[in-house]
Amino acid sequence: MPSEKSVLVPGVAPAVSPEVPRMTPGPAAVQTDNPYVPWPARILEIVSHTAREHTFRLEFAGDVRPGQFFEVSIPKYGEAPISVSGIEPGRSVDLTIRNVGRVTGELFEGYGVGDQVLLRGPYGNGFDTSMFMDGEVVVMAGGTGVSPVRGVIDAISHSADAKDKHVIVGFRSPADMLFRDDLARWADALDLILTVDGAPEGYEGNVGLVTKFIPDLPLRDPATAKAVVVGPPPMMRFSIMGLLKLGLAEENIWLSQERKMCCGMGKCGHCRIGQHYVCLDGPVFNYVESKDMLD
Amino acid sequence: MGYALGMDGFREVVGALAGQYRLWAPVLKVGEGRFTDTDVVRYDFVTSADEIEWHTRSDYAFKEILTPLSQTLFYFTDGQTTVPPADTRDVLVFLRACDLCALRRLDQVYQQSGPRSDWFYDRIRDHVRFALIGCPESQEDCFCVSMGSNVAPAGSYDLSVDFVAGTDGEPQVLMDVPAADLAALVAPRATAERDVEPAHVTENETKVTVPAEVPNSIYKSDIWAEYNARCIECGRCNFVCPTCTCYTMQDVFYTDNGKVGERRRVAASCMVDGYTNVAGGGQYRRTAGDRMRFKVLHKVYDFRRRFGYDMCVGCGRCTTVCPEYINFAAAVNKLADACAAEAAAATATKEGAGANA
Ligand SMILES: Cc1cc2nc3c(=O)[nH]c(=O)nc-3n(C[C@H](O)[C@H](O)[C@H](O)COP(=O)(O)OP(=O)(O)OC[C@H]3O[C@@H](n4cnc5c(N)ncnc54)[C@H](O)[C@@H]3O)c2cc1C
Ligand code: SF4
Ligand code: SF4
Numbered sequence A: 001m002p003s004e005k006s007v008l009v010p011g012v013a014p015a016v017s018p019e020v021p022r023m024t025p026g027p028a029a030v031q032t033d034n035p036y037v038p039w040p041a042r043i044l045e046i047v048s049h050t051a052r053e054h055t056f057r058l059e060f061a062g063d064v065r066p067g068q069f070f071e072v073s074i075p076k077y078g079e080a081p082i083s084v085s086g087i088e089p090g091r092s093v094d095l096t097i098r099n100v101g102r103v104t105g106e107l108f109e110g111y112g113v114g115d116q117v118l119l120r121g122p123y124g125n126g127f128d129t130s131m132f133m134d135g136e137v138v139v140m141a142g143g144t145g146v147s148p149v150r151g152v153i154d155a156i157s158h159s160a161d162a163k164d165k166h167v168i169v170g171f172r173s174p175a176d177m178l179f180r181d182d183l184a185r186w187a188d189a190l191d192l193i194l195t196v197d198g199a200p201e202g203y204e205g206n207v208g209l210v211t212k213f214i215p216d217l218p219l220r221d222p223a224t225a226k227a228v229v230v231g232p233p234p235m236m237r238f239s240i241m242g243l244l245k246l247g248l249a250e251e252n253i254w255l256s257q258e259r260k261m262c263c264g265m266g267k268c269g270h271c272r273i274g275q276h277y278v279c280l281d282g283p284v285f286n287y288v289e290s291k292d293m294l295d
Numbered sequence B: 001m002g003y004a005l006g007m008d009g010f011r012e013v014v015g016a017l018a019g020q021y022r023l024w025a026p027v028l029k030v031g032e033g034r035f036t037d038t039d040v041v042r043y044d045f046v047t048s049a050d051e052i053e054w055h056t057r058s059d060y061a062f063k064e065i066l067t068p069l070s071q072t073l074f075y076f077t078d079g080q081t082t083v084p085p086a087d088t089r090d091v092l093v094f095l096r097a098c099d100l101c102a103l104r105r106l107d108q109v110y111q112q113s114g115p116r117s118d119w120f121y122d123r124i125r126d127h128v129r130f131a132l133i134g135c136p137e138s139q140e141d142c143f144c145v146s147m148g149s150n151v152a153p154a155g156s157y158d159l160s161v162d163f164v165a166g167t168d169g170e171p172q173v174l175m176d177v178p179a180a181d182l183a184a185l186v187a188p189r190a191t192a193e194r195d196v197e198p199a200h201v202t203e204n205e206t207k208v209t210v211p212a213e214v215p216n217s218i219y220k221s222d223i224w225a226e227y228n229a230r231c232i233e234c235g236r237c238n239f240v241c242p243t244c245t246c247y248t249m250q251d252v253f254y255t256d257n258g259k260v261g262e263r264r265r266v267a268a269s270c271m272v273d274g275y276t277n278v279a280g281g282g283q284y285r286r287t288a289g290d291r292m293r294f295k296v297l298h299k300v301y302d303f304r305r306r307f308g309y310d311m312c313v314g315c316g317r318c319t320t321v322c323p324e325y326i327n328f329a330a331a332v333n334k335l336a337d338a339c340a341a342e343a344a345a346a347t348a349t350k351e352g353a354g355a356n357a
């Protein structure tokens, strides 16, 4: 009976289960008796991409997949939903966080390696990376939108036909680039198009919005190619328009939605769009479904 | 089993119930209404029959016993999180048929939506029982018949209360008491045993039609624009609604050094600014019209699409409470009309196309 356990110490992180759920969307196994009580997770490492964007590697041994998210707590400041940007099974998860407010600000200022933050999750359906291993694939990501698809890009960079995998990644400027090491690896393994919205004089890389590169994608059969699009809402809207124009089928396009989320468990209501709970049915949606999700 | 009781016997029954349960019931609060010299019916704990407002539908819903306006989830102290104990003494809630229908909606969201039942809801829910107050006649703004929530669902209450005139002209109370343990408490105080069917209304003055299907074009319909001018986004309509369940997380700390604090969840309203705010200034549904559209569609369409039945139970509280006299039933009917018009136009276009072919 829950009422008997009126006092609890922080929950414990789940043990690794041998079976990682793949096809069924929705949150992974239950961790604690009271899912609202987060457990302490140690910060193992911090990678600074820019002054505003750091990746925090946190202890976590449970099941999780790319595109899912955790609620990260800084006690007394609040909680923030953050996507999983990297997974080391049985050991850690990476959360790549932009410092924008109360919780994220306190995390950047007050927390270092060895400190503990509080975690609960993972929540949401996430990406089924196995769906993108075969055939032609386009991944388009903007800014912190790279986080949820980093695992997908990593997976397809190891696929047998990695030459058929096209990844367009955009940042605001060269200084805003995230995951530089990954970008270098991906450039070797698959067709990576790295671009920035704007750059100082003398910059040698691509300049222009991600959408600019869609018409030139060397797809042999756009009608069967699959695409994943994650980024700010306008970027997703225009990218999808471009992909459809190129001949991709609506049902072959996936995207990740972002909404205010207070619970991650289908209770608080904030993430609802029409009949959907983004925290349960998403954040990853097929375009056929998401195009009818109106706000 | 059903019983007839005299008023004295009934008062004794409520007194005996108060010995075993905390009684959560509608109470008339004189002079505490929204306007000067107005009264309001709000839920409160009582210990006797005479404190309870038996005849007027409450202005506020019973739900705060299950979903408090503000609820501490846990305290933070020196790196520890501590869940405070709840008051889990048994509660008996007095409420109406529409409210018992609303309870099903609360259970739906808190217990059946998502991967698991809500820990904090369950620990109170498991200790709450329900007493139905019969409705001999429809009240202000009610449209329960249209929503199919004029009759208490089978098995949803443990006892019922109806006031009737006895054959001798004296007031009498009729009680249906399906719960055996409570029947044992009522029977000795009853004047007679008889079959009792709680009173329910079969017609309301206000009637609504809910749309069977809502085309996406309704999102852009001009039926929502009037609320931009009228609705002040105060959220009262949500806070009084027995089926609204949303909450927002809130962390607070009390000491200057920040060592002690707590996480709460507080009732939230989709009509109030901030409900959809995300970092970086992002916000969805900025206007009152957009929010009204979201709320109305959720109550009479989107919830149904997900869970199979409509969320709104037609209690009319949101209409009664609105400071801008926005009538929820009228909003639903306008939506249904607009949907019908869209459907007719679509058919006409199709037929026109067919005739041309
Ligand atoms: C599924 C999902 C995945 C995400 N993944 C990532 C990720 O990988 N990396 C990342 O950096 N971010 C991610 N985010 C966004 C992240 O959750 C927010 O940036 C974070 O919650 C900000 O928290 P904060 O307390 O630091 O900011 P806050 O202090 O909450 O505020 C930031 C801004 O939000 C607004 N705001 C918030 N609450 C209110 C309110 N109640 N009233 C008015 N305004 C309000 C304000 O305008 C403020 O400027 C994700 C969000 C979702 C939903
Ligand atoms: S509809 Fe009425 S009660 Fe609801 S937010 Fe608008 S003004 Fe307030
Ligand atoms: S929407 Fe209005 S009429 Fe419907 S259940 Fe809520 S308060 Fe009652």
Ligand code: FES
Pocket: A260, A261, A262, A263, A264, A265, A266, A267, A268, A269, A270, A271, A272, A277, A278, A279, A280
């Ligand atoms: S985040 Fe609370 S319902 Fe989805």
